């Protein structure tokens with residue numbers, strides 16, 4: 001596995017991470033019946049990634065997957081793993097942030113969270129109040145770094161400016177070959193300020209793992225040049241090859257797919273091939 005420094009943290013994180021948002025029905029069944037659907041398969045998928053060097057796992061209090069992450073990382077050295085979780089926007093008042101963090105720590109069965117992210121901006125809660133709680137959590141060692149997710153550029157700048165003692169180390173945004181909105185403003189801002197980007201939906205929710213008539217020819221040409229890489233590997237590598245600060249987090253729930261996605265790292269598309277892929281219109 002290949003590793004890159006995660007923004008301003010100095011921490012070496014695998015260039016591909018593992019996402020653990022399964023789906024809405026998973027959350028509902030977990031909430032109502034306490035059943036984690038496909039539990040064993042999901043844990044096996046996460047463990048396969050860990051065994052092969054992936055050390056970045058993304059979860060969230062809303063996903064109901066923190067307990068699976070706890071199970072998967074058992075037996076691994078805690079300080080070699082980078083756990084990213086998120087606080088839901090209804091928990092952004094000072095005391096609620098602290099309580100949500102403590103609950104996540106219990107579910108994750110750990111003493112600290114590496115990256116604590118605000119899942120979505122909430123206009124009803126001043127960012128200064130939320131960030132004050134986040135900084136308190138860093139001070140007492142319950143979280144190591146502060147991140148955001150789904151913030152527009154203006155909100156991102158405000159999030160950074162609301163922090164008094166620590167830097168904003170990352171944002172998490174939807175980013176893949178089909179959805180490149182962040183390239184307009186957030187991506188250049190993050191490059192300039194060394195803010196890492198966790199790219200969610202890196203496979204456009206699985207769409208990019210299949211060939212489409214819109215880009216079949218280009219993908220096939222690229223497959224030939226790089227030892228028959230699969231469409232998913234090309235789509236993930238496109239994110240890696242374009243920007244050092246981007247870390248794709250494809251969903252990890254199936255060991256077969258995790259194995260395939262591991263091979264998306266450790267190589268780079270040439271500049272010419274990146275241009276070819278950039279020019280695809282979907």
Ligand SMILES: NC(=O)c1ccc[n+]([C@@H]2O[C@H](COP(=O)([O-])OP(=O)(O)OC[C@H]3O[C@@H](n4cnc5c(N)ncnc54)[C@H](OP(=O)(O)O)[C@@H]3O)[C@@H](O)[C@H]2O)c1
Pocket residue numbers: 018019020021022058059119149150172173199200201202203204205206207209232233249250251252253254257258260261
């Ligand atoms: N911050 C946010 O608001 C936010 C929102 C959404 C997601 N996220 C995070 O981002 C992660 C990724 O997003 P996502 O799961 O929605 O989208 P994704 O990773 O783009 O796509 C997931 C879909 O692709 C499939 N897949 C994965 N690897 C594959 C492969 N090699 N070949 C074929 N299919 C493959 C998965 O199936 P299998 O599961 O069967 O492998 C799943 O159906 C989430 O798990 C979560 O951690 C964050």
